Amino acid sequence: MSKTIVALDFSSKEEVVDFLKQFDEPVYVKIGMELTYACGLEMVKTVKEMGHHIFLDLKLHDIPNTVKGGMKNLANLGVDIVNVHCAGGIAMMKAAIDGLNEGAKDGKRPMCIGVTQLTSTSKEAMNNELGIPGEVIDCVIKYAKNAKEAGLDGVVCSVHEAKAIHEACGEDFLTVTPGIRLASDSKDDQKRVATPAFAKEQGCDYIVVGRSITKSANPVETYKEIEATMSK
Numbered sequence: 016m017s018k019t020i021v022a023l024d025f026s027s028k029e030e031v032v033d034f035l036k037q038f039d040e041p042v043y044v045k046i047g048m049e050l051t052y053a054c055g056l057e058m059v060k061t062v063k064e065m066g067h068h069i070f071l072d073l074k075l076h077d078i079p080n081t082v083k084g085g086m087k088n089l090a091n092l093g094v095d096i097v098n099v100h101c102a103g104g105i106a107m108m109k110a111a112i113d114g115l116n117e118g119a120k121d122g123k124r125p126m127c128i129g130v131t132q133l134t135s136t137s138k139e140a141m142n143n144e145l146g147i148p149g150e151v152i153d154c155v156i157k158y159a160k161n162a163k164e165a166g167l168d169g170v171v172c173s174v175h176e177a178k179a180i181h182e183a184c185g186e187d188f189l190t191v192t193p194g195i196r197l198a199s200d201s202k203d204d205q206k207r208v209a210t211p212a213f214a215k216e217q218g219c220d221y222i223v224v225g226r227s228i229t230k231s232a233n234p235v236e237t238y239k240e241i242e243a244t245m246s247k
């Protein structure tokens with residue numbers, strides 16, 4: 016399976032279908048808030064019918080009972096990955112897994128991963144706005160260990176933390192890393208960024224790439240170049 020997950024940050028079905036029609040092979044895609052709030056979970060069905068793999072990035076973060084109920088209803092959509100915010104705590108993450116297990120009709124639940132610190136968060140913002148002292152890496156490792164204790168399958172983190180997470184939580188614990196930029200790209204709103212080549216070097220399991228591919232003059236070519244780097 017592809018190591019590059021393409022973020023479908025579009026607001027209409029037409030844009031998604033036109034974008035995906037350019038590819039002659041199944042792509043691993045990410046459906047997040049923008050698309051879901053515009054088109055509903057119906058988009059999961061549309062994209063699945065086109066043959067693609069899906070990371071449903073809704074980042075659940077609520078009291079355990081609510082997250083459990085939410086996950087129960089996401090369990091049978093046929094997506095490969097769902098996620099929560101690790102900041103919701105261990106009880107909430109355990110509830111997410113319980114909900115998925117309860118909801119999965121065939122006994123096979125999607126993988127569930129936890130967002131550690133958003134890749135758009137800098138050390139300064141984490142310290143001064145979120146009120147979490149210290150280095151980002153320490154918070155990310157703590158959250159990753161919590162996620163593992165809760166039974167999650169991995170985490171979302173930046174490339175810069177992936178190696179330390181594998182050391183702390185094991186090589187089988189998934190690291191899914193957004194904040195990917197080509198050397199010539201602008202960082203936009205992202206803070207903890209890295210190139211696909213550095214992600215490969217750091218042992219990231221998957222990279223998540225949005226604008227570098229979707230806004231490229233030739234999205235398929237850019238995707239193929241990035242995926243070739245990741246699959247070397």
Ligand SMILES: O=c1ccn([C@@H]2O[C@H](COP(=O)(O)O)[C@@H](O)[C@H]2O)c(=O)[nH]1
Pocket residue numbers: 022024045047130132133134135171172193194195205223224225226227
């Ligand atoms: O920490 C996180 C968690 C999720 N994302 C998501 O990944 C893509 C990145 O898009 P780019 O255009 O490549 O910046 C986007 O859908 C985010 O919601 C993240 O960036 N960081």
